[in-house]
Amino acid sequence: MIRYTILLFVFVIVLPFVEGPVYAQGNAMNIDEFTEYLAVSGIEKSAVKEALAALVNDTENLNKALDYILSQNERWAILKNLNLQFKMLKGSDADSVSDLGLSYAWSTDIKQTLLSSTSAGMTGINLQASADGNVTFNEKNNPFNFLESSLSFHFYRSQGGAITATRETAIKLDSLTELLAMITNEEEYAQSPLLKELLDIHFDHMTTQYYLDLSVHGGMESNQAFTQKNYVLGTQLGFDLKAWNPNSTLAGWNVFDWPFALVRWMTGTDTKPTPLGTVFPTVLCGLDYIDPDHDSYRAAVGDSSGYLRINAETAFKTPIARTSGATVFLQADVRYFRELAPSDKVESADLEDYVYFTAALVSSKGFYAGYTNGKLPFDNQSDEVYEVGFVFDF
Amino acid sequence: MAEWSKNNAACLTTWITLRVLEQSFKVFNDSAAITMKELAYWNTAASDDMRKIQATTLAHQLDNIFIKIRCARYEEGKTAEQAVSDTVTVLIDADKTMNDLAAVIDANYLFLREQLDD
Incomplete structure (x- = not known):
């Protein structure tokens, strides 16, 4: 269809x-x-x-x-709020073929209400609808054969991030911004004492920000032909932490960035090893009840009953080298799905858990070198893929 | 769509705030066409749910800086939740540009220079 x-x-x-x-x-x-x-x-x-x-x-x-x-x-x-994009998609197998595909992502806030807004932070609730996935002309050629549609209710809290500045400070920052916007040479901009002055003023007024999002959601996940289909009801917690002030204690204790701080120092990007407080890993975790309406893998092993599944994801991205022309980033993402109390049939068929890991070196000039290992729900085999390439934007 | 201009307070403040937040390091004249997927926060490996959490954190911090540090106000009829939501909608769209982001920010915030001009 x-x-x-x-x-x-x-x-x-x-x-x-x-x-x-x-x-x-x-x-x-x-x-x-x-x-x-x-x-x-x-x-x-x-x-x-x-x-x-x-x-x-x-x-x-x-x-x-x-x-x-x-x-x-x-x-x-x-x-x-619909994003559609045609893509040529190709699986990682040597014998897979490229096929024209359509990637879609749609998300909208149906109703949002701010419960409180103070100098300390903002709290609110939000009802959202979303759908995303990839489809190809021939389903067999779809390497990302996973569609999701859901309705979700969110409670969120953003705490901290900035303290109030005086009007004189804001006027000073406006003046510095206007002067900096006149600079056309990137090297001159990066080394400008005006930029250092502007950053120092901002950092004096920036604090650590915590963002928390607790949601309940219901929806459907399937392959593109809907021959495998799950109904999902669950809850999810998202947490993001940003120590925006580089001089804060927390920024210095971002142990996740310590190895990359050393790389930045060795590549001459930083004059001393300086971990970034803005690149703490973001965490998502949740508990879902899955009703496998049509799940051929589970049906094939004789277990089509509903089950509880925990899921977790963490994502990390940090710069490892920066020149006036380009920045090279290390990015990583790991996702884990595990069924709670799986039956013997499911365990013996190795369907109780899924781990998916991907990491890549990405240059703002387009170079890309990546490694992916693992599988997502509805993938029928684990892939290990190395990718080296160049990304062009036309 | 608003013209990318040094005379537009939203363009200037969006550009420099993304520098302060270590998202983009280009000079003003070269920044209009920078896309959201080129910002430092954009992790192509992450799920859409993950990216939305990160974009929302960033949108709240942009709001913090505009309101608390740059002394901006919300435009008449606009609210904090609407401003943040509109900003998130642009931030999670890979192909939207910094100019697009500045246009949405311009529609929601009245910056100090604009207040002084009134």
Whole structure:
């Protein structure tokens, strides 16, 4: 069904924008009429169809059409927070093939209420809806075959981060900002005493920030063909910590960044080993009740009953070298899913837990070297993938 | 969309605050087209839930700095929760630019220089 939805989307909505000269002039015609029209001019039908096939597989053209459609906010208000992107997706197996895929992510705040806002922090509640996933024309070629849709209710608290400055301080900062904006050379900007003065004033007014998000959610996770499907009801806790003031004790005690502080010192980025308080790992953990409506892996081992699953994720990203032209980051993410009290059947089939780890060196100039190991729910095999490449933004 | 300009207080304050928060290190003239996925916080390996938590932390801190340190106010009819929510919506969109972020911030905050101009 997904395949036909994408085909319908491409031919009914996208192609008219891509094929502007023919479709946009009011003489709308279908593909067969279009090829007949060109055949009169001596252009072979097969050549036209080949060209159209290439066009449909050109993600750059398709994404331009998507951007055009989604930027028409008045016509497509319901799509305000929808991100769609065509991608060529390829699995990690040597014999896997590239396939055109559509990545989607949608999230919206249905209702939000601020419960309290003081100089110490902000507390509120929020009802959100979200959906995300990747689909391909041929499901077998989808290396990210996991779709999620959910409705969630959040209680959040942001504590700390800044203390109130005087109006004179704000005016001084505005003046420094205006002067710094005049600088056009990056080296001069980075070394500017004005920048140091501005940063010092800010840091004197910045404190450690804690962000806590507690939510309950209900939703569905599936593969793209919905042949495997879970209904999920659960709770999740997210925690983020930022010691924004680099002179704070907590920043110095970010042990997670100590090895990378040494690397920054050795690469000449920092003049002394200086751990960053802004790169503490962020943590998400939760407990879900899973109702496997259609889960062929579990059904195959004879256990389709509901079960409790804990999940946890932590993410970390820190700079390891910085020049005037580029910054190189180390980024990592690990996710863990474990079923509580699994049956013998599930355990013997190795379906009770999933671990997924990925780490990469990423340059702001586009270089990428990554390593991935593990599997996510609905993956039927564990992958170990090394990637080296270059990311271009057109 | 607002023009990226040194005469726009939202553009200037968004740009320098992202420097203060160690998210972007480019000079002002080269910053308009910087995308959210180029900011230091953007971890391509993380889940969407994780990225939203990190973006919300960042949005609250931008709000802290604008209101407490830069003495900005919310625009008439705007609220703190709306300002933070709008900022998060841009921050979690990989292809939105710093100019897009400044436009949303401009719509929600009245900066000191704008207050003095009134």
